[in-house]
Amino acid sequence: MPSTRRAASTLMDENCPILVSRSLGSLDLPDIWPTNCTTHDFQAVYKCFNKQAAAIIDGKSIAEEITSRIACEVRRMKESTGKVPGLAVIIVGQRWDSQTYVRNKIKACEEAGIKSLMTELAGNCKEDEVVNALSRFNKDPTIHGILVQLPLPQHLDEERILNELSLEKDVDGFHPLNMGNLAMRGREPLFIPCTPKGCIELLIRSGVEIMGKKAVVIGRSNIVGLPTSLLLQRYHATVSIVHAFTKNPEQITCEADIVVTAAGVPNLVRGNWLKPGAIVIDVGTNPIEDSSCEHGYRLIGDVCFEEAVRVVSAITPVPGGVGPMTIAMLLSNTLDSAKRAYDFT
Amino acid sequence: MPSTRRAASTLMDENCPILVSRSLGSLDLPDIWPTNCTTHDFQAVYKCFNKQAAAIIDGKSIAEEITSRIACEVRRMKESTGKVPGLAVIIVGQRWDSQTYVRNKIKACEEAGIKSLMTELAGNCKEDEVVNALSRFNKDPTIHGILVQLPLPQHLDEERILNELSLEKDVDGFHPLNMGNLAMRGREPLFIPCTPKGCIELLIRSGVEIMGKKAVVIGRSNIVGLPTSLLLQRYHATVSIVHAFTKNPEQITCEADIVVTAAGVPNLVRGNWLKPGAIVIDVGTNPIEDSSCEHGYRLIGDVCFEEAVRVVSAITPVPGGVGPMTIAMLLSNTLDSAKRAYDFT
Missing domain, CATH: 3.40.50.10860 (Leucine Dehydrogenase, chain A, domain 1)
Known part of the structure; x- marks a missing residue:
């Protein structure tokens, strides 16, 4: 660190491009996460534990309730408009x-x-x-x-x-115009992407106050991570986005009150990544081989469930958490769209 | 925390709306920052200090250099196309x-x-x-x-x-379609908003490697904070967005390697908000009364400059930092647009 004031202006070569910043397309890199935790390791380490405290956020039953409410609305629409x-x-x-x-x-x-x-x-x-x-x-x-x-x-x-x-x-809700309207305060997208919308429904229905909370979104895909981070911001959470280029992701994650994982890496998030009492929404749906299951595989999330459940206050299971909610939100968006088309309220 | 597994599904009243999440428009709240630091206090506390270590990022001279390069391109275009x-x-x-x-x-x-x-x-x-x-x-x-x-x-x-x-x-670059394309990986906006683009230019020209760095953006306006956070993410920083509803913003900010402030609150960011060695880009341009100045006011940033300069490794001044860069980026975007229109490379 220099001891006196100095100018950081750089005189560039005449042959350099005018701007040193790059086209955004050229910045796009694949998010390759380290697979630092196999299911096998995890089972070996944790089979001795049996304490469990967290509430299980039952996405399946919440989604069923929403779907049955949507069915009522569809019947009402049919009776009224045919x-x-x-x-x-x-x-x-x-x-x-x-x-x-x-x-x-x-x-x-x-x-x-x-x-x-x-x-x-x-x-x-x-x-x-x-x-x-x-x-x-x-x-x-x-x-x-x-x-x-x-x-x-x-x-x-x-x-x-x-x-x-x-x-x-x-x-x-994947059109960039829709995404822009999701991002910008004062604007309203025609449709909120289904998975992020489902995550918010789960949080609110679990009694979580989002405003002012520290939220970490792990993963930044266009279809889940990005819109989830934008939506949590619209709800006034303080949002940090963790991705494969994040150094020490566990340090940032363990400060969060709300963690939404959408990395697509089985068991990426270990128990020690999580703050005691946090709320975890696990969007990951990763198939892993399991010869004891009917189809030879079973689904697990991005979070080491058995570790997390001993640390956090509430968590979604995989399967049966976010997955059914995504589908319920798709029905909800379709109903909203039909209501707009037929001017039915 | 309950000691046994329980379901967090909530059975809602029939008269409730189907979804508990709200329209995004209804979530929009004004960002009212606490004004916890007046210039007067700050001067009283710090007038005894005189150590200064940070490099001053000279936005004015970088912008002049870019503008003169743009002028060359404009002449070349005129000679070639009229x-x-x-x-x-x-x-x-x-x-x-x-x-x-x-x-x-x-x-x-x-x-x-x-x-x-x-x-x-x-x-x-x-x-x-x-x-x-x-x-x-x-x-x-x-x-x-x-x-x-x-x-x-x-x-x-x-x-x-x-x-x-x-x-x-x-x-x-304020159109929501443009903002969506800025946010989404694999997409390219027609124009990157001028101030965020200027911030990135300053960082890169100051030798800052953005990828993998922890960045905090303070403020989330549609024209500065939001697009800056999206752009830093496209450059693979790990971004946290701090706003007026953030609890303990100084805790999050003091972990950042890169801090971009666009809150519009004079001296919001004190020296103790900053990590030693961080890079600070101060977008704030706040007029404060000063009878000793020609027009009866002078401009100061969101950062207590005299405190920050003793902590960080580089900082933009106000005025003479981001302001001139915003204008240079406007010229750059206009040149790019004309090149597209005339198919001139």
Whole structure:
């Protein structure tokens, strides 16, 4: 550190670009998390523990309650207008996880009385086939929500395809205009992305006051981490976003009153990452091999549940936490969209 | 904390709304910061100090260098195409600070060889007059950047007016679509908002590696705090956003390697808020009365400069730090826009 005042202005070479800052696209790096905790290690270390204190936030039953309320609204709409909300799903390829998610969404629509249509395209289909399917649903007045199940196969331009989606039917809320309106105070997005909206519902219904709380969001994907951090800020939490380039993520995380994890890394968050009494919302849904299970795998979260449950005051389980809430919020967004379309209140 | 597992699902009354989360608009609260440090107190406490160690980041000279490089590019464009970039400014009312900012912007355009047009409207003008002025500039092919000097008088609908601004000429980068593209990885906004872009330039030119650093942004306005936090994230900093509802903001701030303040509160950030060796970018530009100055006031930042300079390794002064950079970035965005319009590289 110099002992006297000095100027940090740098005289740059004439051949340098005018600005030294880079295009944002060139900054995009894959978030590769260290996998510092295998399930096996964890079981060895913690099998001797049996104390458990945290409340389990029962996303499944909260989602069921919301879905049944939505079903009532759909019936009321049908009686009054003769119409029901409609959701269209486009799925490309045979990813087992995408197939499962879509099946669950269609099933939930049925339960709520929401009409659903599905277009399945081959994994090697052309971009125009996806765009054409989208255009048909955009024009269909009986469809109020459209979702393109992500991720798409690598050869398809996700940005171009999503840009075709009618803003009024973007029930996933992934359009950048929607994201901008989510970020900016004084603005209102047409749709709040489903998973972040579900997280907030779980927090509020668990009696958590968000305003003024320290919140850490782990992961910064466009579909979960980013909109969750923006939404928590709109609720006046003090938000820190932890990602794979964060040094000592456990130090930041263990100061948080609210932790939302969406890293996609099984057991990333250990018990010692968490502040005693914190609230944990685990968005991670990671399949790990388990020959004792029906399909040869089971789902676990980003949080070492058995460790966390001894430290925090409330936590969502995986499965049965955020997952069902995401689907309930999709139904809620679709209902809202239909209400707007039919001017039904 | 309960000692046994319990479900946090809440059975809600039938008459409650389906979702307990609120509309985002209803969440918007004014950020009222405590004014816990008057300049007078501060001078009394610190007049005995004289040690100073930090490098002063000379925004004025960096901005001059950038402006002169932009002027070269403008000359090259003129020689090659016969055309120059054009910036239009709309100012409503007689706010002294807005008048000063606009005057400085017009002057900078002249220095860089950028054509500038200004429309001045009365403080009590109708919304349509602003929109009409905007529409004229939207259609004018010699204009590549338009800015509406904010804040607008209260009777005008800022959102409606800014929505009229052609995206291709939104050199301030305040359109929500632009903000969404700034926030989302894999996307590229047409324009990065000027002040955040200037902050990043100052950091990089001061030799600061942003990736992996802990950054705290103080303030979350749509025009500075929010886009700065989004931009720092795109550069892979670990970002925390501190605002008026943050409890113990000094605790979070004093862990940061990079602090960007945009709260608009003079001397909010004291020396004990800062980590030794941190880099401080002070966006605050707060007029305080000072009868010894020519106009009866002088500008100070959000940071107690005389305290901070003894703690941190580098800091921007106010004035002469971020202010000139904001204007240089406006010229840079206008040049980029003209290059796009004329397909000039």
